[in-house]
Amino acid sequence: MIFSLMKRNIQLFFRDRSSVFFSLLGPVIMFVLYVVFLGAVQSEGLKNVFPGASATDLDNFAITWVFAGILTIVTATTSLAAIQVFVADRASDRFKDFAVSPIKSSKIVMAYLASTFVISLFMTTIVFILSELYIVARGGQLLSVQNAALSYAILVLLCAVFSALNSFIVTFIKSLAAFSSFNIIVGTASGFLAAVYVPVGTLPKTVDNVINLLPFSQAASLMRSTFVQQDLDKLVSGNSEALTKIKEFFGIVIKVGDFTLSYSLIVAILTSLFVVFTVGAILQIHRKLK
Amino acid sequence: MKSIIIKNLVKKYGQLTAVNGISLEVEKGSVFAFLGTNGSGKSTTIGCITTTNKINSGNITVNGHKVGTDDDLIRREIGVVFQTSLLDDLLTVRENIASRAAFYNLDIDINARIHELSKTLDLDVFLDQRYGTLSGGQKRRADIARALVHKPNILFLDEPTAGLDPASRENVWQTIYDLQKKSGLTVFLTTHYMEETERADMVYVINNGNYVASGTPQSLRADFSHDKLKLVGIRHKELVASLQKDKIKFSVKNDAIIINVESSKGAMSLLKKYESVIKDFEFVHGNMDDVFLELTKQGEEA
Known part of the structure; x- marks a missing residue:
């Protein structure tokens, strides 16, 4: 019962070409910006910090760093686009059709959440593979098996967290028009909030602190930890002072004030957010179905 | 044998009384037309019978099951066609029916059932076409197929021909009456096209949520026209x-x-x-x- 409802939700998402396109628009814009000029600016800045480093190493680090950010954003934007099915069902009164059927509303709720997660993970997986292909094609190095597995595990966690968060948020949106406005805001704002457009190190300290309190920046830092590790090691080659500095500047390690958010703490925070917003979304959607 | 019995149904939305103490009985296998102007309480009443609206007072039984306590049983035995189309535009008619069939946990072959419905309702031509691309009349027939997927014995139709051109309207009615004759379905419908009630077995008129008159079309015509x-x-x-x-x-x-x-x-x-x-x-x-x-x-x- 849940599966055929999930199948329906997933089909509706993929058949709506525009929603698939817009779910990737934010990340695509980010990518284009980097290829066109932000990447060069980044490498230039890095060259000043590591005058001895090779241009290739600098470039490789810059591009993997960008992709770590893009992948983080993709988990948020695709999960938001996927839950559009719920908003559309609500706006068009389709819940009435569910209400005259003997299906339990808990199953409908689970189908919404599960299909959102599945869509988001599917899209993210594709972007993950494309990213790796692009990096390798440019002469960068492939992720090691361990780092690839870790990175993917992180992406699974992020898809789950943002699916739950977005599912909860959209229960407050009544119309498709409001939903698409919100979609655009998330698409653009998440790039800033995850400090993907510009590294946190370039931001004022207060802004930095506020951003790091939010899950986007935390998610990005977690993602970067495994995704850029190989290129970062190559770049700093044992210079531990430089490593600490660069990690903070690029948001690989993030701080709120003087307090460093360890990766295990971030995982704990994200997991709790997942639990809280899943429960919140279940209760909210349940209420809307009545 | 009565399919539906309503006693003193009252439904309020805040201060507004949408349905004010109506009572009626629907004979099994009959076509029952519920007639009223817009905002007279027709859809609200259908909502109450089909278990989606909470009742303020009075009681309703459907096939002997009480609304409010046996809702799940009732939902298995009724099919509802709503005023607006509620199927998915981006899915084909076949996919739409299959996805809704899953709501009922049926232990029948869904494909065979869809085939059967397609024959009865003449859906073959557009069965694999996306719902959003269909004409108004085709959409209605697909809606009826969805409502009948679990073989209910009562079919509710809330203004099934609103917004259709005369030819499609006639076609939809023919379909409904054929179904009713062939399968002994009880049909409960609302309409504001008066001439469409001429073929009903029983007509019940409400206005502003109150009972006004009821009877066969012939008797109403004799008394009031x-x-x-x-x-x-x-x-x-x-x-x-x-x-x-x-x-x-x-x-x-x-x-x-x-x-x-x-x-x-x-x-x-x-x-x-x-x-x-x-x-x-x-x-x-x-x-x-x-x-x-x-x-x-x-x-x-x-």
Whole structure:
């Protein structure tokens, strides 16, 4: 019962070409910006910090760093686009059709959440593979098996967290028009909030602190930890002072004030957010179905 | 045997009383037409019977199951076609029906059931076409197929022909009546096209949430509508004068004189009598439109 409802939700998402396109628009814009000029600016800045480093190493680090950010954003934007099915069902009164059927509303709720997660993970997986292909094609190095597995595990966690968060948020949106406005805001704002457009190190300290309190920046830092590790090691080659500095500047390690958010703490925070917003979304959607 | 029994149903939305103490019984296997103007409480009543609206007071039983306590059982035995299309535009008719079939946990072969429905409702041509691309009439037939997927024995239709062109309307009605005849389905429908109630077994009229009248279409027509004779005189004044002299009741609309008559016979004798002063005439049979207008007018005055 849940599966055929999930199948329906997933089909509706993929058949709506525009929603698939817009779910990737934010990340695509980010990518284009980097290829066109932000990447060069980044490498230039890095060259000043590591005058001895090779241009290739600098470039490789810059591009993997960008992709770590893009992948983080993709988990948020695709999960938001996927839950559009719920908003559309609500706006068009389709819940009435569910209400005259003997299906339990808990199953409908689970189908919404599960299909959102599945869509988001599917899209993210594709972007993950494309990213790796692009990096390798440019002469960068492939992720090691361990780092690839870790990175993917992180992406699974992020898809789950943002699916739950977005599912909860959209229960407050009544119309498709409001939903698409919100979609655009998330698409653009998440790039800033995850400090993907510009590294946190370039931001004022207060802004930095506020951003790091939010899950986007935390998610990005977690993602970067495994995704850029190989290129970062190559770049700093044992210079531990430089490593600490660069990690903070690029948001690989993030701080709120003087307090460093360890990766295990971030995982704990994200997991709790997942639990809280899943429960919140279940209760909210349940209420809307009545 | 009654399919639906409603006793003193009251439904309020805040201060507004949408349905005010109506009672009715629907015979198994019959076509029951629920008639009222927009906002009269028809859809609200359907919502109450089909377990989606909470009832303030009174009680409803469907196939002997009580609304409010046996909702799950009732939902398995009823099918509902809503006023607006609620299937998914981006899915094909087949996919739509299959996805809704899953709501019922049926232990039948869904594909075979869809095939069967497609034959009965004549969906073959557009079964694998996306719902969003269908015409209004095709959509309605697909909606009916969805409502029947689990073989319910009562079918609710909330203004099933609203917004359709006359040909599609006729087609949809034919489909509904064929189904009812073949499978003994009980059909509960609402409409505001009066002529569509002519074929129903029972008509129930409400206005502003209150009961107004009920009966077979024939009895309602007999009680509340009249055949009319429209006359145009060679000289208007002369005709008016002779009618007044003979104490015949009439009304004047534009240049025509309208007289209520009992039957075509009555009309003929009038025509003969005033033959010399009549230029033209028209005889109009009483219909459900008159019944409806008459009844809702009464309701407003009360």
